[in-house]
Amino acid sequence: MLEILFDMNSLQKIAIIGCGNLGTSIANGLLDQEGFHPQHLHVTKRNPANLLHLQDKGVRVHNDNLIAAQESDIIILGVKPYNVTAILKQIKSTLNPKKQIIISLATGITLDEMYAELDPSTILYRAMPNIAADINESITCICGRNNDLKSDELVKSLFNSIGFSITIDENLMEAATVLGACGIAYVLRFMRAMIQGGIQIGFDAKTASQIVNQTVKGAAELMIQKNMHPEEAIDKVTTPKGCTIVGLNEMEHQGFSSAMVRGVLASYEKIAKD
Numbered sequence: 070m071l072e073i074l075f076d077m078n079s080l081q082k083i084a085i086i087g088c089g090n091l092g093t094s095i096a097n098g099l100l101d102q103e104g105f106h107p108q109h110l111h112v113t114k115r116n117p118a119n120l121l122h123l124q125d126k127g128v129r130v131h132n133d134n135l136i137a138a139q140e141s142d143i144i145i146l147g148v149k150p151y152n153v154t155a156i157l158k159q160i161k162s163t164l165n166p167k168k169q170i171i172i173s174l175a176t177g178i179t180l181d182e183m184y185a186e187l188d189p190s191t192i193l194y195r196a197m198p199n200i201a202a203d204i205n206e207s208i209t210c211i212c213g214r215n216n217d218l219k220s221d222e223l224v225k226s227l228f229n230s231i232g233f234s235i236t237i238d239e240n241l242m243e244a245a246t247v248l249g250a251c252g253i254a255y256v257l258r259f260m261r262a263m264i265q266g267g268i269q270i271g272f273d274a275k276t277a278s279q280i281v282n283q284t285v286k287g288a289a290e291l292m293i294q295k296n297m298h299p300e301e302a303i304d305k306v307t308t309p310k311g312c313t314i315v316g317l318n319e320m321e322h323q324g325f326s327s328a329m330v331r332g333v334l335a336s337y338e339k340i341a342k343d
């Protein structure tokens with residue numbers, strides 16, 4: 070039975086081993102939480118020089134994965150998938166399965182693959198957040214093994230603090246990676262294209278970005294707050310014989326939805342191949 074419970078004001082310690090792009094977004098999100106103690110966060114990478122901004126805020130920044138693992142209740146693995154096994158080999162002698170939770174962020178590395186390096190009683194999760202953790206707006210999909218209600222509550226409260234989390238079956242983790250984690254890049258590419266269009270019809274880049282950013286934010290909030298399907302809202306915008314439907318139909322003639330679906334599938338197939 071796990072002996073810890075996560076809450077921002079308690080003294081749990083967290084390690085992010087391999088604090089790169091995603092790890093830094095999570096660290097920034099955690100640091101934004103009221104009551105979070107920066108000195109209870111270890112972040113490691115082999116060359117930690119570019120994490121000194123976190124050290125300035127009180128975070129323990131270094132390259133000693135063993136110390137980070139030893140001193141933490143929750144160990145988040147933020148390294149690339151091909152480094153996960155090596156990190157587990159490195160830290161496993163220091164782990165205490167009764168007192169610690171390990172959470173891997175790695176794409177495509179299964180719980181079974183990680184258990185090959187771990188005590189079978191280890192409480193192990195996979196979590197798939199996205200870089201909007203930086204501003205506490207991540208969606209994080211989670212699955213676990215040897216988990217119980219208490220550990221689930223702990224892990225969910227951790228990821229809920231940097232956005233919103235849902236629990237899924239492990240066999241959907243790759244799909245979650247594509248939709249939620251790669252997905253933010255798809256949306257950003259869409260936004261870039263819209264800005265380029267805006268510039269062509271007369272706006273400077275800054276003004277076009279302001280309009281696009283708020284339009285995308287408004288569209289997402291509308292779907293979330295009104296629990297709507299996009300097409301329902303699209304019907305409210307498309308005046309018969311108007312300019313919106315002409316634009317939308319031209320985008321479809323050029324393969325817009327098809328390109329998106331094929332991109333999603335290509336990302337998914339790439340994970341399966343690796």
Ligand SMILES: NC(=O)C1=CN([C@@H]2O[C@H](COP(=O)(O)OP(=O)(O)OC[C@H]3O[C@@H](n4cnc5c(N)ncnc54)[C@H](OP(=O)(O)O)[C@@H]3O)[C@@H](O)[C@H]2O)C=CC1
Nearest residue numbers: 087088089090091114115116147148149150174175176250
């Ligand atoms: N980026 C994203 O949006 C998302 C990424 N992921 C997953 O998260 C993981 C990280 O991705 P991302 O943040 O983009 O990758 P990065 O390359 O930015 O981060 C990985 C970090 O690991 C560090 N590292 C490598 N070896 C070691 C080691 N032996 N000890 C400690 N640190 C080490 C590297 O720094 P150094 O070289 O200095 O050691 C690097 O900063 C991946 O597994 C990816 O699949 C999941 C969802 C979204």
Ligand SMILES: O=C(O)[C@@H]1CCC=N1
Nearest residue numbers: 176246247250251252
């Ligand atoms: O592109 C990648 O492989 C990682 C996983 C999801 C987002 N970035």
